[in-house]
Amino acid sequence: MTVCAIEPPSASGAVGVPEAGCVITADGSYAARLAPAGDCWFAERWTLDGPEPYAVPLPGNQPEEPGTGVQPMGDGRVLVHRPSASRHLFSLLYPTGPGTGELPLGAVECPEPGTRLVLLPPAPGGARAYALASGPRSSSVWLVAGGASGPERLAEVPGRCSGGVWLDGTGRLLALDRELGGRTKTVTVDLERAVVSPLLQIADDSDDRLVLADPDSGLLLISSDAPSPGQERLGWGVLGSTLPVRFPECLRLPDCVVTPFAIQPGQVLTPENCAVGLRLDGAFGTWVGTWRPAERRVRHLPAPEGWLAGAGVWTPEGVLRLPYATRATPCGVSHLTAAAARGNAGAAEPGRPGGETEPARTGGEAEWGRTGGVPEPARTGGETEPARTGGVPEPGRAGGAASARPAAPSEPRPPAPPGSEAPAPSVTWTPAPSVARSAGSAPARPVPLQQAPLGRLVTN
Secondary structure (H helix, E strand, C coil): CCCCCCCCCCCCCCCCCCCCCCEECCCCCEEEEEEEECCEEEEEEEECCCCCCEEEEECCCCCECCCCEEEECCCCCEEEEEEECCEEEEEEEEEECCEEEEEEEEEEECCCCCCEEEECCCCCCCCCEEEEEECCCEEEEEEEECCCCCCEEEEEEECEEEEEEECCCCCCEEEEEEEECCEEEEEEEECCCCEEEEEECCCCCCCEEEEEECCCCCEEEEEECCCCCCCCEEEEEECCCCCCCECEHHHCCCCCEEEEEEECCCCCCCHHHCCEEEEEEECCEEEEEEECCCCCCEEEECCCCCECCCCCEECCCCEEEEEECCCCCCCEEEEEEHHHHHHCCCCCCCCCHHHCCCCCEECCEECHHHCCCCCCCCCCCCECCCCCCCCCCCCCCCCCCCCCCCCCCCCCCCCCCCCCCCCCCCCCCCCCEEEECCCCCCCCEEEECCCCHHHHCCCC
């Protein structure tokens, strides 16, 4: 079910977030990973935008260390990050006939003890690559590939930062989760002006992180303990919307780690219809989930054998492409269509994906729509209800019909999906107070949205 046996250990990734098996460019054209060769590792590039996926091995002059970071560029080259004590070396690998060419890019020095440097997710366009150096007191964003001459420090952020989510399609606005004063809040870094501004702060005493964002629709996936003190919850909001963040009950799976890894692009003005790919890790292994804010339920499907767990990309047409590698198929991609997921009457029980028959693969694609036989898990409520405070009308449980960004309260709202409850009225972010009632054991508490400037982000 998983590829834990062939995944190299890595120092990258946020704490508590499972590491992905490979890295895919923002447009889904290329992927890169560290591939095993006996007891050694080497960089490998996958081409995903052709009729059939294929892999190109890129062994260097010596085997790569297990902690080497790799990232595909938009032109097919692969960036490698080789940490060595306090120095971090960067090079571009590319195929040259029977061999591998290497273009050294330079190094980044991190002399301060406790500093950690990792590659940020692939930037839109694929022409540049960035890294984040997180120290005990401050963090720096570096341009490590695509610059004029070697690595270049672009911005410095007070506090220790992690994560990294692109907010626009040009690679200018980067969201980072900053730990400062004992709390974690998401900030935006404008890489052109080196300006840092707050993005997400649900409550003063909550830890709020941005997990994923889609620039087309503005859909945001957020992790916060605001609605349930001491418990991280997954929620969703819309960049530029007047509605508060929602925390659906269906995203709370007991004894499972839920990690969103891909959002369907191209759904302009309809964020509630964006399909989201979820990696689900539990006692019975790793499997795939799909979810839409408008549906208010997670559909569970077995992962393809050899899935490079946590890696995948949606097409605008609603096809989730999952790369996998087995002995028989060292480079393959399984396809999960959103339409098949919506029509699947036999979703797996949470935590027990192994009881389903594994989908057959034909020509590298998985027939995910024919995996029935296991009853779908019961829906446990809807989304948490923001309560009324200070004269702000109390929203009802919306069927995920979030307003388009930015939406005035009088703006017509999209129709609710069949079987859902009436959409909630619009609520402004500020001074918008909000309360979330949790179905868990933790007591519910008011969650005032004192400083959540998602609706006021300006990109001059």
